[in-house]
Amino acid sequence: MREGPDIARIASLIGDPARANMLSALMGGTALTASELALEAGVSLPTASSHLSKLMEGGLLTLASQGRHRYYGLAGPQVAGMIEAITGVAEAVGPKRVRPGPRDAAMRVARVCYDHLAGEQAVAMLDRLVEKDILLRNENEIRLGPSAASHFAAIGIDVDAKPRRPVCRACLDWSVRRSHLAGTLGAAILDKILAEKWARREKDSRAVVFSPPGKQAFERVFLG
Amino acid sequence: MREGPDIARIASLIGDPARANMLSALMGGTALTASELALEAGVSLPTASSHLSKLMEGGLLTLASQGRHRYYGLAGPQVAGMIEAITGVAEAVGPKRVRPGPRDAAMRVARVCYDHLAGEQAVAMLDRLVEKDILLRNENEIRLGPSAASHFAAIGIDVDAKPRRPVCRACLDWSVRRSHLAGTLGAAILDKILAEKWARREKDSRAVVFSPPGKQAFERVFLG
């Protein structure tokens, strides 16, 4: 019997439907209040509060108190990655989904994954960046290529800015079965996309919808 | 309320300690039988069987029937990756160890890990065998050295006997953070220790307690 890290404790935290819904909601990357999460999970406020304190105690969430609001967020990229991994398995083994509706289709094309872009667009982008040697990839390790700094500087992204988190990281996509770009660079690119208004976030969803000219601009800059 | 893939269902499968232990055991990559997994998880055979059928239904395991043996294994790399991800988070957020009690102390020194010896004694033994080139180690792969056959024959262990399971396997020890010897050779050595009455198994525990002369004999043969 191997009694290493207590994975049952972590898994059982996610194993409750209400808590799983909360965590999924937080995968959008923005912190949410207890009431918002109660609504997401479909439970009463006291119940939600109880769940949230358990998730906090389990180290899966961070809390930022602002006045009478308490904003809960995922504890970090590692937690987000774990939830993505579970989502992938659930997707793979789960019963055939109800016919994927239009909302689902949009999610597959592009969505927010914690703080960066995921979906077919994001996978295509990483492929192209590697193809052009702007990024160098070896398995799940991604490094900046020699031309990376100048390339991203040209579009207003400074890749040397934040040393705290890894700049590049591969994140497994559950819709396509391949990786997309996470890390501070991935986050910066998502910021850029939203700041330039190439795309907007769908209300109450992780889906990201590109406008026609926005899509052209995105493809010119990142897929060209 | 979100309705994506049912991550709560998957997570709750892993959220039970018995099932989590089984899955961790299967992370070694080799398929195991129901009885072996019952031992790993520390539950009775009926309980284990019930858990296994749940894991099967959840799509996390594959089953290969060979005669009256039923070998359970992880369903695939995606499942393994998910468990790795959860393990990583558990490791990161829960470094707080339980205070080791007296029963725990005996467990740390020597205990049964399914069919072979684990604990500090076992780790020391593997170290010494590798140091003397009786076993050759490369990461987690362990092979017999040139002198292995004669060395073990001298103490009444035939290393060529059973081809079904690997002869040597590295098994990660949770008390020490290093590997000990599993596989048929590990099992044969444990048999030897118990047959020679160098040690006895503690009642209702996996702890193995050496008698003073037994410990001397063990050290002479395996650590000398």
Next chain:
DNA sequence: AGAATACTTCGATAAGGATCAAACCATGCG
């Protein structure tokens, strides 16, 4: 200050599920 909002704690209830003993299938061996 008083009222309203955001959230947590308490207490009681109810439901789910983990557990094992005993009985039940299935396969291999002599």
Next chain:
DNA sequence: CGCATGGTTTGATCCTTATCGAAGTATTCT
């Protein structure tokens, strides 16, 4: 065949935990 071994099923018990109403705390608004 008879017997041992490996696994599953059944049934009953017990413990955990999710849930919400009601009451309590904290912060902002007027």
